Amino acid sequence: MRYLCEFLDIDYPILQGGMGNISNAPLTAAVSEAGGLGTIGAGTMEPQELEAIIIDTKKRTQKPIAVNVPIKVTPYLKEVLNLIIKHEVPVVSLSAGNPVPIIPTLKEHGIKVITVTASVKQAVKAEQAGADIIVAEGYEAAGINSNLELTTLTLIPQIIRAVDVPVVAAGGVGDGKSLAALLTLGASGVQMGTRLIATEEAPFHQAYKQALLNAKDNDTVVVGRSVGQVRRVMKTPYAEELLEKEKAGVPPEEFAEMTSEKYHKIGAIEGKLGQGFINGGQVSGLVSDVPTVAQLFASMIEDAKQRISQLHNIFQNEL
Numbered sequence: 001m002r003y004l005c006e007f008l009d010i011d012y013p014i015l016q017g018g019m020g021n022i023s024n025a026p027l028t029a030a031v032s033e034a035g036g037l038g039t040i041g042a043g044t045m046e047p048q049e050l051e052a053i054i055i056d057t058k059k060r061t062q063k064p065i066a067v068n069v070p071i072k073v074t075p076y077l078k079e080v081l082n083l084i085i086k087h088e089v090p091v092v093s094l095s096a097g098n099p100v101p102i103i104p105t106l107k108e109h110g111i112k113v114i115t116v117t118a119s120v121k122q123a124v125k126a127e128q129a130g131a132d133i134i135v136a137e138g139y140e141a142a143g144i145n146s147n148l149e150l151t152t153l154t155l156i157p158q159i160i161r162a163v164d165v166p167v168v169a170a171g172g173v174g175d176g177k178s179l180a181a182l183l184t185l186g187a188s189g190v191q192m193g194t195r196l197i198a199t200e201e202a203p204f205h206q207a208y209k210q211a212l213l214n215a216k217d218n219d220t221v222v223v224g225r226s227v228g229q230v231r232r233v234m235k236t237p238y239a240e241e242l243l244e245k246e247k248a249g250v251p252p253e254e255f256a257e258m259t260s261e262k263y264h265k266i267g268a269i270e271g272k273l274g275q276g277f278i279n280g281g282q283v284s285g286l287v288s289d290v291p292t293v294a295q296l297f298a299s300m301i302e303d304a305k306q307r308i309s310q311l312h313n314i315f316q317n318e319l
């Protein structure tokens, strides 16, 4: 945990995950200012849009930030990598594709590399290619998921056993208890997506935040299994439509279009939950307030400390 914070130059072992094209400067800067690692998602953004967000974020915070590059998703891989180098972004997170050919170039420019993985094999491959940190993501998580559908609780220890670099756990983290649990499993920190949507600084539509506040345990759904494009979203009228389309044998190209960033923005930014989708992880069932990012992190750290010390006492005194 300490190594992760020192290596990334952050106060708390908490990373923001990439958030496709709804990523923006206010939330990224708020996460970094609050002591975590704020992350801009490159998504499928045109290079000019991404560049404007990087510049805006750097105006809002002097603290380290990262850019997430979903390798197979962005049509502008080369341009995005050039922008990251040009603007001296200190950390890059690579996901959704093969990071091996990209890592050496980033390392040559002194950029720290995080690789998002969802299996032991991927994690070992990323470490061998030079990744500094592995994010291990269970399929509880929001957004694009691995078709292996491995859970956070079992995946994280297996990846920790297989690699030497620090492992950050993602998928299902929303409070101090889950932070404590994952540190206990041996993770060096956590990455969050869903929980950060329900914060004051996240400039997403109120309907999105409300959907998280209303969510019960079974209010997320995995779409895209039938077309090999697995994604966890909130159960909304649009998600039901996606499932109906799959039942009717939707072609993969049409499904990809219906879950493109265009429809992500319609759901998340415009709040039209019948016309676009909103990503959401299973942890949404635990979301019950909309704090500032700083309040969220402070309560998570305090709660995690208390949990760990209570458990320590129980083990000392009762067992």
Ligand SMILES: Cc1cc2nc3c(=O)[nH]c(=O)nc-3n(C[C@H](O)[C@H](O)[C@H](O)COP(=O)(O)O)c2cc1C
Pocket (backbone or CB within 6 Å): 016, 017, 018, 019, 020, 021, 022, 041, 042, 043, 068, 070, 094, 095, 096, 116, 137, 140, 141, 142, 143, 144, 170, 171, 172, 173, 191, 192, 193, 194, 195, 197, 279, 280, 281, 282, 283
């Ligand atoms: C709105 C949203 C968009 C996301 N888009 C991306 C993305 O572009 N790239 C990526 O690697 N992960 C993406 N994710 C996954 C997050 O980065 C993070 O790993 C995940 O949300 C962690 O699980 P949790 O939702 O249980 O916190 C997205 C998540 C959300 C909530």
